[in-house]
Amino acid sequence: MSQNERDPNPEEMELDELREEIREIDRDIVELIARRTYVADSIAQVKELEGLPTTDSKQEERVMDRAGENAEHFDVDSNLVKAIFRLLIELNKVEQRSTR
Numbered sequence: 001m002s003q004n005e006r007d008p009n010p011e012e013m014e015l016d017e018l019r020e021e022i023r024e025i026d027r028d029i030v031e032l033i034a035r036r037t038y039v040a041d042s043i044a045q046v047k048e049l050e051g052l053p054t055t056d057s058k059q060e061e062r063v064m065d066r067a068g069e070n071a072e073h074f075d076v077d078s079n080l081v082k083a084i085f086r087l088l089i090e091l092n093k094v095e096q097r098s099t100r
Helices: 015-049 057-073 078-099
Strands: none
Touching: 015 078, 057 078
C-alpha cells in the first residue's frame, strides 16, 4: 500500500474520523517508541557484557543522519525529526547509565 493510499482525504472524511486517524497514529508512534526502547535496552545489556561504553558518538551520528534522510524522504522537517531522535537517544542513555 502506497503512502497516498493510506493518507485520508479530508474532503471525504468527517472531523471525528480524522481525529480517530490521529489517535491510531499516536498509538502506533508509542508502540514504535516502546519497541525502540526494548531494543536499546538489549543493546545496553550487550555493551555491558562486552565492557563497552554507554555512549557511541559515531553510532549516534549515523542515527541522526538516517533520521534526517528519512525526514527528507517523507517530506517532514528534518530539524524536528532530529530533535525527536536526539531526545530518544538521550533518554536511552540515561536509562543505560541508571542500570549500570
